Amino acid sequence: MWSYEKRLQFPVHITKTCPKTASLIISQFGGPDGELAASMRYLSQRYTMPCKEVSGLLTDIGTEELAHLEMICAIIYQLTKNMKVEEAKACGFDAYYVDHTSALWPTAAAGVPFNACEFQSKGDAITDLMEDLAAEQKARTTYDNLIRIIDDGEVRAPLKFLRAREIVHFQRFGEAMEKIKEKLDEKNFYYFNMEFDKQFVKG
Amino acid sequence: MDDRNTLLKEIGEVSFFLDDLRLYLDTHPLEEKAMDLYQQHHQKRMELLKSYADKFEPLTCHCIDLASNNSPDSDTRYAGRKHWTWSDGPIPWDTAANACHTAGILKGGA
Numbered sequence: 001m002w003s004y005e006k007r008l009q010f011p012v013h014i015t016k017t018c019p020k021t022a023s024l025i026i027s028q029f030g031g032p033d034g035e036l037a038a039s040m041r042y043l044s045q046r047y048t049m050p051c052k053e054v055s056g057l058l059t060d061i062g063t064e065e066l067a068h069l070e071m072i073c074a075i076i077y078q079l080t081k082n083m084k085v086e087e088a089k090a091c092g093f094d095a096y097y098v099d100h101t102s103a104l105w106p107t108a109a110a111g112v113p114f115n116a117c118e119f120q121s122k123g124d125a126i127t128d129l130m131e132d133l134a135a136e137q138k139a140r141t142t143y144d145n146l147i148r149i150i151d152d153g154e155v156r157a158p159l160k161f162l163r164a165r166e167i168v169h170f171q172r173f174g175e176a177m178e179k180i181k182e183k184l185d186e187k188n189f190y191y192f193n194m195e196f197d198k199q200f201v202k203g
Numbered sequence: 204m205d206d207r208n209t210l211l212k213e214i215g216e217v218s219f220f221l222d223d224l225r226l227y228l229d230t231h232p233l234e235e236k237a238m239d240l241y242q243q244h245h246q247k248r249m250e251l252l253k254s255y256a257d258k259f260e261p262l263t264c265h266c267i268d269l270a271s272n273n274s275p276d277s278d279t280r281y282a283g284r285k286h287w288t289w290s291d292g293p294i295p296w297d298t299a300a301n302a303c304h305t306a307g308i309l310k311g312g313a
């Protein structure tokens with residue numbers, strides 16, 4: 001169960017229209033390492049996570065990723081809500097415009113539509129947490145790349161905030177991994193699937 | 204900065220403090236200092252949300268109070284009258300809802 005709060009986690013206030021910038025940032029909405037994929041990955045993995053604290057962490061981080069998704073969408077919305085057709089044409093945003101006008105639709109920057117394969121819910125606690133650690137770093141790299149390309153301070157501010165959150169999430173997932181390992185016989189960390197082969201989990 | 208924006212900024216800051224601390228406590232459930240901080244800031248956030256709802260509009264469904272959220276400062280065409288207040292106020296993803304924070308936060312962030 002979720003309840004909505006009518007504010008963004010970090011303010012997005014962009015006054016300059018720029019569909020080009022929107023076409024790059026949209027990857028953090030519908031791209032392979034975007035916020036939608038992150039949120040759905042964690043919220044899907046949590047059901048079978050064999051450690052209650054880690055399920056709780058997945059719920060909380062998955063929830064925060066939804067707030068990040070909302071910030072990314074706010075950035076794209078503000079960058080494109082007043083765009084002229086000529087502007088869309090000049091920067092190659094015209095293909096997106098034809099299908100979605102200035103509405104939000106999850107796609108990667110290179111034009112690949114959002115794909116549920118990004119969820120990476122394998123049903124093995126160690127595997128899934130490794131995936132989550134990597135996902136946070138991949139998202140951080142994407143933000144690094146965006147921050148290098150984009151000059152507008154009003155766009156950079158929320159991107160810097162989001163980048164910093166990826167680092168915190170990485171840290172917390174690292175701690176979750178240690179917790180999971182405590183429940184395993186140290187000889188079999190990677191030999192068995194503790195989510196399924198429950199006989200290898202300490203009592 | 205007017206009263207609405209000052210309050211919104213404070214709510215944003217204290218809420219973020221709690222968002223971050225919540226994740227920390229998820230992996231450090233016995234840390235006294237973190238728990239004390241959580242308790243204090245949670246209290247502060249509840250007070251701020253209540254005063255914002257009384258003065259302007261409710262930000263969460265828990266703040267909807269049809270007897271008290273109808274101040275003349277509400278961002279709605281029914282200001283000052285008893286009405287359904289949940290749709291009052293600026294849309295969160297619009298610049299209007301975020302103008303408040305920019306002066307302080309954007310300078311540090313950009």
Ligand SMILES: [Fe+2]
Binds near residue numbers: 139
């Ligand atoms: Fe994250």
